[in-house]
Amino acid sequence: MTATFINRQVDRDRFVVKLQHIDWTFCALLAAIAGVGAIVLYSIAGGSWSPWAAKHLILFGFCFVAMVLLATVDPRVWFTAAYPVYGVGLLMLLAVAVMGHSTMGAKRWLDLGPIRLQPSEIVKVGLVLALARFYQGLDPSKARLSWRLLIPAALIGAPAALVAHQPDLGTAILIAATGGLMMILAGLSLPLAGAVLAAVAAATPVAFAFVLKPYQRARLLTFLHPEADRSGSGYHIIQSKIALGSGGALGKGFGLGTQSQLNFLPEKSTDFIFSSMAEEFGFLGCVSVLALYAGVIYLGLRIASNAYSHFARMAAAGTIITFSMCVLINGAMVMGLAPVVGVPMPLLSFGGTVMITMMAGFALVLSAKVHRYSEVGSGRGSIV
């Protein structure tokens, strides 16, 4: 590479110097969101650190340190690890399909003694890495339209299909959308993307009738007519809207959310935590939290654009895409704009694996900033 960029290579490799190059604003935004999460979790537990708030903070702290440390790892390590991580994730998905632990009628968890892993979360990171690595090595002219693009399509399709089989439609859509968007960012022909989207839209009614499980169909129907089934499937959406709406402009106040405190709001600590927050902190709180999310997305995309290596760009962008998709889908769901699907609000929702993988993704983003001048191998073994 051009000499001006790579003088004082040794200096840049020093750990302390790397720490200085970490985007601390980005980190602060993440901590702020997790902090809000902890406050809400503390409140809805009736003003108690257990069972959620303390765990949430401890896990975030642990992940935060890990994220910072991982951010100093040379992108080449990530590059090398990309396919193996993806492979492990995929294998675990297969394992879940064969012998997974079933909760609420869906096989999503892999029981490994004390730890229960949700492989669909790991495969999200694996997919981002694998796609980034693939595009790093792809001839730029082929990224637009070529038979070689069947490879990323397969990389996306395999985990999406396995996750959909669990069945976890929300995560499957999330994986497919993230992968598709990464392909578009990498240069996929927009007319082709549009055609695929149109085909998916056309296939939806067919899938609705033949592929979806009855409960998934019910959820979709419920989304369309939530008032039709107040106590059953429509309950989640109605109660969530009541929590949001009754929060009003300024909220009911810390610890005073009746919808969450009295358990009218289902899944108040996980999928519907945004509604819990909205009830107590109102429109002002919601907009502030959405602004924090917008800040993370903006900074993340800027970091991605400024990275020198395509691998780092793609990995960082992939993470941010996953993150923004989660935020938008969960937001739309709790506000009654989308069907109820099991997608949590990143960093705000309580939940172990999601936090770990999301923070691992942010490590990629930070790493892309720290190593923005570095190039990784082209996939043919050459290190610049």
Next chain:
Amino acid sequence: MSRSPLLLDEVNERQGLFARRTVLFGGLAGAGLLALGGRLVQLQLLEADKYAVLSEHNEFDFQLTPPPRGLILDRHGVVLASNRPDFRLLLAKDESVDVDRVLASLSELMPIDDGRMRRLRAEIEAAPRRQPIAVVEDMSWEEFSRVNVRAPELPGVTADMGEVRVYPFSAAFAHVVGYVAKVSAKDITKTGPNSEPILLNPGFRIGKQGIEKSYDLQLRGKPGARKVEVDVKGRVVRKDPQGDIPSVPGSPIRLTLDADIQNRALEVFGADSGAAVMMDCRSGEVLCLFSAPSFDANAFVRGVSGPDYRALAEYERKPLFNKALTATYPPGSTFKTMVALAALERGVDPSRSYTCHKHWFWGGRSWGCDKAHGTLDLKGAIAQSCDIYFYQLALSIGPDPIARVARFFGLGQKHDIGIPGQKVGLVPDTAYKRRAFPRDPVWHPGETPSMGIGQGYVSVNALQLCIQAARLANGRVALEPRLVQSVGDVAQVSTVQPPELPFAQDHLAFIREAMTAVVTSGTAAHVADLGLGPIRMAGKTGTAQSHNYGAGSHGSHGAQGAWDQRDHAWFIAFAPYDDPRYAMSVLVEHGGFGADAAAPKAAQIMKVALLKDPQVRARIVQPIPTSAPGPAPQTRLKSA
């Protein structure tokens, strides 16, 4: 380093494309966030009020609180029905409650027998979700605290203090005041007051008999509501006393009854079967309305078990039956007062005599009498209750004049005293025969002698006979009985002036004199003695056949034979004979002769009323003669 500049350009172009598409994606994500923000504006700013209301509906629940039931009092304010605190356990079933397990743990803490357990299960099964059911009521304090200590092991069970009806005189007023009992499915109507949700409240009871039933709505009051914060499972999290709506207590009802007289009637009857009714013959107020044997009304409040109920229902003396109102009997010889008055009104001379030889042959058959009375005039015939005299007297005037008089004295009519289930009885006449017997619409002369002695078609209830006695005693107006003195603070006074009795005063006075003779020298001599000196009672005995005897068969007549084959004994009376204040009728079912069975009871009960009356007492207690040393006051009262 092996790359060509061209490749570098390609690389730069790749970065450029990535950057442009990243901006595109960033824009889309931003637009998505803005859309969420817009939705938040709609939900949290524009529609916030609507959702605030919905949230409030979720959060708060109004639990009905039953109002205290109105008291029932006697004329002097003695409490006949009130409420006492009741420690009870409520069980609200929802998904998280294992009913069988809870009941099993409960039965370890207190005995619940199998029958009760079965009824409980059925009740819980039928109850709507989260509707609390009173599982155990009337717990002792020890049981209550024992359960409270073990509350964590009993999910869905809450201890609570309610109110339950209590009848201090458990049996004396069981028929007239009635009782309340648990609401059964058939009590609940689609509309009207019995459709109100308060009826589903655990432990709520409604009037099932007597005054409790007919004045149920007035006694019930209006339920209040307790504002409580509930969680999603409907469990109460917090109470909000400021939001409570107070209940309106039921109106107290004051009856005209006198508890002392009523209780005396209960004592006097003992195990005998029958009824006693007493009226004030100046005002028509009912002082006593008693049916014997009685039962414990409090048992019905708790709920009577199947075997206990069957035992009561199948007992031959029919304790559940209000014999003062809902049973009719032939009036027997008490009806002779009516026949005599009818005869006087028809111009029969009271000195008209007939001779009684114990048997009288007429119409091809023999008509009997108790004994050979010899020759009697009208007064003697009433005093001796000679049947043979009245057979002939009745024949001489015919059925219609007798029926007319009987109706003026309240027989054959319903008298509304506010208690349902009165039987009207029958006063027959020629018109009745025409109406009721289309195949044989003719009054046969052979039917008249029976009517003359209060048998045959004639039937009355005890209240009607008391009214008859009261109107005879009053002599001027056709008094109507009155049982309810006031509801709340509103006096229940009839606005209708009672009609005058269209009979000659000297004729009525004659009947009263004859009734006095019944007690002094006639059939009830010695047995109806009050022992109150100048205060004496007048009356008329009656012995009514309880069934049709076979022709000429007198085998089980009177007080002999199996209990249910004996005659019914009647006694009607008023006192004091010279200044009538109280009138009464006493029925002793299968008691045998009226003089032996009913008259002493009437005297005992009447005595209470007379002794309570200050003006009567003033007549009994004479001023102490100053010349002679008087005996002790107590003896003086008796001997005066």
